[in-house]
Amino acid sequence: MKQSKRKRVTLQQVAEHAGVSRATASLIVRNSPSVSEKTRKKVLASMKELGYVYDRIAANLRSQTSSTIGVIITDISNTFFTELLIGVHEELEKDGYTVFLGTTFDSDNRQDQLLSTMLEHRVGGIILCPVAGTSEDTIRKIQHLDVPSVLAVRELPEVESDYVGVDYSLGVQKAVQHLLQQGHKRIAFLGGTTGSTTWKERMEGYRLALENAGISIDEELVIPSGPTRSGGVEAAHQVLNISEPPTAVFCFSDLVAFGVMQGLKEKGIVPGEDIAVVGFDNVMESSVCHPTLTTVSSFARQIGKDAARCLHNQIVDKKEHHHRIILTPQLVVRESSSKKRSS
Amino acid sequence: MKQSKRKRVTLQQVAEHAGVSRATASLIVRNSPSVSEKTRKKVLASMKELGYVYDRIAANLRSQTSSTIGVIITDISNTFFTELLIGVHEELEKDGYTVFLGTTFDSDNRQDQLLSTMLEHRVGGIILCPVAGTSEDTIRKIQHLDVPSVLAVRELPEVESDYVGVDYSLGVQKAVQHLLQQGHKRIAFLGGTTGSTTWKERMEGYRLALENAGISIDEELVIPSGPTRSGGVEAAHQVLNISEPPTAVFCFSDLVAFGVMQGLKEKGIVPGEDIAVVGFDNVMESSVCHPTLTTVSSFARQIGKDAARCLHNQIVDKKEHHHRIILTPQLVVRESSSKKRSS
DNA sequence: CTGAAAGCGCTTACAG
DNA sequence: CTGAAAGCGCTTACAG
Numbered sequence: 001m002k003q004s005k006r007k008r009v010t011l012q013q014v015a016e017h018a019g020v021s022r023a024t025a026s027l028i029v030r031n032s033p034s035v036s037e038k039t040r041k042k043v044l045a046s047m048k049e050l051g052y053v054y055d056r057i058a059a060n061l062r063s064q065t066s067s068t069i070g071v072i073i074t075d076i077s078n079t080f081f082t083e084l085l086i087g088v089h090e091e092l093e094k095d096g097y098t099v100f101l102g103t104t105f106d107s108d109n110r111q112d113q114l115l116s117t118m119l120e121h122r123v124g125g126i127i128l129c130p131v132a133g134t135s136e137d138t139i140r141k142i143q144h145l146d147v148p149s150v151l152a153v154r155e156l157p158e159v160e161s162d163y164v165g166v167d168y169s170l171g172v173q174k175a176v177q178h179l180l181q182q183g184h185k186r187i188a189f190l191g192g193t194t195g196s197t198t199w200k201e202r203m204e205g206y207r208l209a210l211e212n213a214g215i216s217i218d219e220e221l222v223i224p225s226g227p228t229r230s231g232g233v234e235a236a237h238q239v240l241n242i243s244e245p246p247t248a249v250f251c252f253s254d255l256v257a258f259g260v261m262q263g264l265k266e267k268g269i270v271p272g273e274d275i276a277v278v279g280f281d282n283v284m285e286s287s288v289c290h291p292t293l294t295t296v297s298s299f300a301r302q303i304g305k306d307a308a309r310c311l312h313n314q315i316v317d318k319k320e321h322h323h324r325i326i327l328t329p330q331l332v333v334r335e336s337s338s339k340k341r342s343s
Numbered sequence: 344m345k346q347s348k349r350k351r352v353t354l355q356q357v358a359e360h361a362g363v364s365r366a367t368a369s370l371i372v373r374n375s376p377s378v379s380e381k382t383r384k385k386v387l388a389s390m391k392e393l394g395y396v397y398d399r400i401a402a403n404l405r406s407q408t409s410s411t412i413g414v415i416i417t418d419i420s421n422t423f424f425t426e427l428l429i430g431v432h433e434e435l436e437k438d439g440y441t442v443f444l445g446t447t448f449d450s451d452n453r454q455d456q457l458l459s460t461m462l463e464h465r466v467g468g469i470i471l472c473p474v475a476g477t478s479e480d481t482i483r484k485i486q487h488l489d490v491p492s493v494l495a496v497r498e499l500p501e502v503e504s505d506y507v508g509v510d511y512s513l514g515v516q517k518a519v520q521h522l523l524q525q526g527h528k529r530i531a532f533l534g535g536t537t538g539s540t541t542w543k544e545r546m547e548g549y550r551l552a553l554e555n556a557g558i559s560i561d562e563e564l565v566i567p568s569g570p571t572r573s574g575g576v577e578a579a580h581q582v583l584n585i586s587e588p589p590t591a592v593f594c595f596s597d598l599v600a601f602g603v604m605q606g607l608k609e610k611g612i613v614p615g616e617d618i619a620v621v622g623f624d625n626v627m628e629s630s631v632c633h634p635t636l637t638t639v640s641s642f643a644r645q646i647g648k649d650a651a652r653c654l655h656n657q658i659v660d661k662k663e664h665h666h667r668i669i670l671t672p673q674l675v676v677r678e679s680s681s682k683k684r685s686s
Numbered sequence: 687c688t689g690a691a692a693g694c695g696c697t698t699a700c701a702g
Numbered sequence: 703c704t705g706a707a708a709g710c711g712c713t714t715a716c717a718g
Contacts, residue, residue: 020687020688021687021688021689021690022689023687023688023689023690024687024688027687034687035687036687039687058694060694061694061695061696062693062694063694064694
């Protein structure tokens with residue numbers, strides 16, 4: 001909280017300096033065509049001379065508009081979300097919005113607080129990647145949000161809202177089918193928190209793919225963990241301890257997969273050689289890690305762009321029907337799963 | 344720009360509902376102690392019932408304060424900057440600030456526009472990582488910023504301001520000395536744009552380290568490039584084309600180093616075996632790429648925290664003296680340079 | 687194009 | 703603790 005060092009120059013002062021009315025000056029800052037070129041130039045010159053800075057806050061207050069958008073993501077050190085954020089920025093900036101950024105680190109409390117703060121700041125809309133364990137209270141809050149909003153990446157039960165995500169189930173099916181084609185029969189599913197919709201959808205895909213291949217699920221091969229690198233390390237250690245270890249693993253996300261590969265290496269297992277590894281997200285690192293990671297692209301940037309577009313449409317249109325955009329994931333085969341298994 | 348669907352509940356309405364004056368309600372939202380517990384509870388209940396949302400924008404306008412901070416970084420897909428951003432967030436959130444995020448992607452125009460937008464939004468302060476080719480015009484603008492500001496990562500000539508960065512020269516010296524100790528004599532300096540202060544400082548460190556070892560600089564071994572992964576790829580290809588290629592390379596940043604390693608691999612050279620590679624920044628990927636990358640830690644997160652702290656102090660203190668915080672970089676030795684060269 | 691007035695939702699300052 | 707008034711910097715609506 002601060003006081004400005006110098007007092008801001010006001011539109012009033014500009015008007016006086018240029019010898020016009022405040023109303024005229026106001027028309028000029030808003031680019032109204034109904035001002036003669038001559039007065040416009042005069043006023044613009046005065047603005048420059050006095051160092052006038054438009055007070056968008058005051059203008060928004062008076063006109064009951066907003067030029068800000070709140071974006072709430074989970075984790076800024078996860079490349080998936082930074083990619084998404086780039087997509088959001090790309091779209092929103094061309095519409096003249098400025099973005100408030102908040103990161104929850106998957107804490108429901110922080111999410112709740114960020115929502116409040118953004119509403120207090122009169123954001124014109126909110127793009128929210130909800131935390132995994134979003135509480136009932138917060139869900140109610142989101143339901144009654146009186147600003148346009150779109151959920152991204154993860155859906156929330158009972159919240160009717162625009163949503164942009166990927167078909168996780170389909171993505172996992174593609175991944176598991178690929179592993180099956182490589183000759184694998186014992187395929188584990190590592191990582192992710194079981195409560196989240198993103199996990200459930202992936203689990204569904206895993207189930208379907210195995211079912212279609214006539215393989216029944218071995219519960220021992222499903223090992224949840226935190227959706228982090230260290231979660232992956234633990235899951236890897238755990239999976240090596242079961243009586244009959246898998247020959248291939250599907251990981252909840254690339255981040256988890258990096259941890260899994262690290263965990264395997266720590267136990268002397270060579271990922272891509274001894275055990276095939278597949279991730280999910282296709283973050284940038286997946287093409288430069290060792291071995292390069294077979295993964296499923298979830299088009300983070302596109303999610304961001306689509307979410308921004310949805311939000312913009314809501315703001316402009318005010319129609320009440322809700323859109324759901326579900327992107328089709330794509331398999332990217334790399335070294336970590338390229339070794340065929342002789343059966 | 345949008346109209347709210349529902350009209351916001353105002354403090355006036357809350358006051359009427361609770362049967363108190365608007366002034367009293369205002370005292371309560373601001374947590375003033377001079378209100379009896381009984382009325383406070385009554386009013387808080389009314390707020391909850393009516394779904395009141397504090398309008399921080401209106402409050403800030405009236406009291407001429409701000410609760411927002413603008414943060415302008417270069418590239419959000421560069422882990423160095425996301426780490427920095429995490430540091431900034433950590434510090435600022437505990438002081439109740441909300442952050443506007445802008446990314447320049449090293450475009451002077453975008454930087455200029457972001458600065459304007461943030462000022463129009465009445466930010467209480469600005470943390471700026473200036474773009475490499477910041478123009479005279481923008482520099483003048485920054486000089487006359489009438490909000491508190493701190494520069495981070497990169498200094499700007501002729502701008503007197505708080506600054507937080509690392510001793511790049513020292514960092515490079517540590518890196519090059521390490522390579523010398525490993526028995527290398529021909530050490531290249533790859534990547535970075537020659538105009539930037541960050542490049543010049545690194546060049547200075549490179550020069551000093553070689554000079555101290557009695558080695559004169561071979562201009563052929565200094566190959567600038569864009570500060571990106573693809574810049575690194577190109578620089579690697581280029582350095583292999585010179586008549587007597589180096590046995591070790593120092594790279595402008597980890598990002599460049601990843602590109603360099605990729606570029607070397609493409610030409611059949613094994614980084615860490617055939618040519619030693621050292622980076623700068625110690626981003627997270629550097630410990631998981633292959634080979635793991637020897638690098639110099641520049642403590643991005645700490646830069647962010649310190650910059651936020653500086654800014655906060657400026658806002659609170661309003662003293663005019665300027666602080667410079669220069670962090671001491673640290674060498675992190677990994678596989679990419681661990682092979683001793685027999686001389 | 688101009689001028690005078692009202693108002694966005696708050697806080698401030700002051701008399702009671 | 704309350705009430706009435708003024709004001710932050712803008713936009714709006716309206717009569718000229």
